[in-house]
Amino acid sequence: MPVWAPSARRVGLVVIGQETTQEVDMLASPTHPGWWVAPYDLDDGTRYLLRPDHGPALPDPRSALQPEGVDGPSQVVDTTAWDRTLWTDSSWAGRELVGSVVYELHVGTFTPAGTLDGVIERLPYLAELGVDMVELMPLAGFPGRAGWGYDGVDLWAVHEAYGGPQALARLVDAAHAHGLGVCLDVVYNHLGPARNHLGAFGPYFTDAHRTPWGQAVNYDQAGSDQVRAFVIDSALRWLRDFHVDALRLDAIHAIHDDSPRHVLAEMADAVHALGAELGRPLGLVAESDLNDVGVITPTDAPAPAAVPSLGMDAQWADDVHHALHVRLTGERQGYYEDFAAPGAFTKAYGRVFLHDGIL
Template sequence: MLYEVWAPHAKRVTLHTDDGTHPMQPTPTRPGWWHREAPGTPDTRYGFALDDTPPLPDPRARRLPDGPDGRAAPIDPAHWKWQHPWPGRALPGAILYELHTGTFTQEGTFEAATHRLPHLAALGITHIELMPVCPFPGRHGWGYDGVAPWAVHEPYGGPDGLRRFVDAAHGHGLGVVLDVVHNHLGPSGNHLPAFGPYFTDRHQTPWGAAVNLDGPGSAEVRTYFIDSALAWLRDYRLDGLRLDAVHALADDGPRHFLADLSEAVDDLAERLGRPLFLIAESDRNDPATITPRPAGGLGLHAQWNDDFHHALHTALTGESQGYYADFAADPGQALTKTLRGGFFHDGTHSSFRGRPHGHPLDPATTPAHRLLGYAQTHDQIGNRALGDRLAARLSPGLLACAAALVLCAPFTPMLFMGEEWGARTPWQYFTDHTDPELAEAVRRGRRREFAAHGWPAEDVPDPQSPATRLRSCLDWDESHRTPHAELLAWYRQLIALRHTEPALTTPDWTDTAPTATPDRCVTFHRGPLLIAANLARTPAELPVPPTTRVLAAWRPLPPPDERGLLHLPPESAAILRTGG
């Protein structure tokens, strides 16, 4: 088989395999590349020695059976025999479900997660969004410290385990989206700098030196990450990728990396004959991120909308610390602004940042599905000191209101695993670093961070403790108990409405006409439908036409009174048909 590697600064490269060492030759047509034909099977272990270094794993390794510091093993994507044909499933009309393989079940594997797919199909989910699955040191972690962007974490099940999971999901009609991290690699097990200029000090990120997207040697680095993205979509039959923190992809070159990536993905979709999409995580509130390339944008197909989350969170909880401060000044107004125009910060002053932030987004030219709306995510839960979910402090009624606002909003809805039954298991920050010094640094850093906000160090969970990960695993028995079972039934009812009522998935969201009363009743329209969520502890009165029909209600609704007012019980929500 052919072994290849890009190592532009090496004077010699030696291939190490189970049967010996093999000097590699420069590739005449590809500057900086080396190649060698040598025997190889799926059981072969191999690595590359650069000049006089010990052998290192292949930067493009598809499998690292012994972890990020071990040698690579070759795989042939063509050997896999898919059981279920898959035409793809596009983003418009989707309902995403963010899932962490390591805590979705106690076992923490693709195989164990497969047994829960019937639950997601019955719920009405269309796409699973897997949190990162690239290898990282140790067994358990969030996955954002991955160091091998082409491979699959072996403790989860490795490449074949992921393929079996995706194939099984397709058998249930579920698409699969993968969260990928292009903006940095983890602090342990990252061997890319030894091979070439993958990173640059010209830009800095929260994780240190930036990925080299615009300096000398950057053409190969850009290709490295683009080819990795295409390999996930092509070889694992994924429907899309979620791109972590794209605002940290520093690129001052003539064309932004994201534009090149989106063009490559669009071209691949055309070749494969099935829809593919990219979802950005971005804190810039810049419409250019999701504006098509011909119109001057980066061409990504959607982005997470944290502004909607922050507005909803403050309206539900009353929290006002940190980045919630501007939203908490008038939660009702903040929530209606995001329902009307997507972004809350659209050039307004951000007290958290100490400056104006964001740009206006035009709903008339931006289809609603290009923004994702959610009440909870791994970030918004896990980056709290105790990893507490909304269910830890909200009543079932307020959780039902959150569900109605997310699932009936104009945006593509996304749930975080367990949210559908109001899971009370926390989702905490956990690691399994094998380097004792790094483990201790992470432990101290986590406690120091929250001590600055008034949390006693002893109250902050130890990321390295196995108990922290175990506490974060879903308790599936919980979903059968009161009040969780009732909330699960409510989610199923709302999702069924979203699938059957065209007004809830129309790309046109210019006529939502959201309102919020001083006593915390939020309403908005989707065509002939009126969505109402009463967040207060007192009943709310809604003027409605006499022909109004209740499609769904968290609590039983009395008929409108003689004045034409519908009395919405405290902490409850309803979806009403007022016309059409």
């Protein structure tokens, strides 16, 4: 279980046993500068912390499970063992994102149980309703038990209160058995402000850009290569190890990247290559307020407008939502005001973008 800590002179591995806790030095990788590796393999279920230099012991940035919360120890999760013990969806051919009827749900409030296993109980209802794909709002670990999930701080973990990573695998497997695809909502534009420990390991954030939530994730400054890999590897892991069919990328207009190749274009190519390898379609849908077709232009095609060709398969149509919201509720405050104008609903519903530079 390697960790990237490029400025550290030492990284301690704190292994937490049932009766004793032991700290050993991790080894600097001779082939990958800035990376540290454990001196021995940790068994599935082992709890551990990482200590950059002589600071506090912290969770692993790539932790799959935080059984005691986001400040507690990480736990090793061997997803390869699930091939023998969990998965039954070997015949699943996948589900195309484009053209699917998507049902968005929040795991914590969708059932009285508020868990991923609770969602499994409702899958027959969703299938009978005519749903093609279930979209789960963000599951990344965040402080406390309840929340919308958009301020996650453990991007590789499944929130323990929802049941943890194995519960997500059970849900995906059960969904596939009902003919339902699964889309996971992921947030790569910022991390939550509370209990976010990534900065102690490396330059994950930058002041070169700002977001509505504070510091931007470092996609284009010094050290950004490994930050980009951290996010792209996370996306691929949901699709490969958890058999998820699609990802919904939150607010990509707040993903700032001035490098020659945008991180989302790199992600799109990696996801589509994985789909070809696995033999099933994998989709990416982006929430964007840029109103630019470059978002869904293939990465090997010239950008038709200001936004580079990002290769997303679909775009979250906020203008359609806003126009429909105004029509149904009559609300006209804030940004809804524009959508109350004569002809706004017709234009948004027929042409997707209300704000498209054309009066």
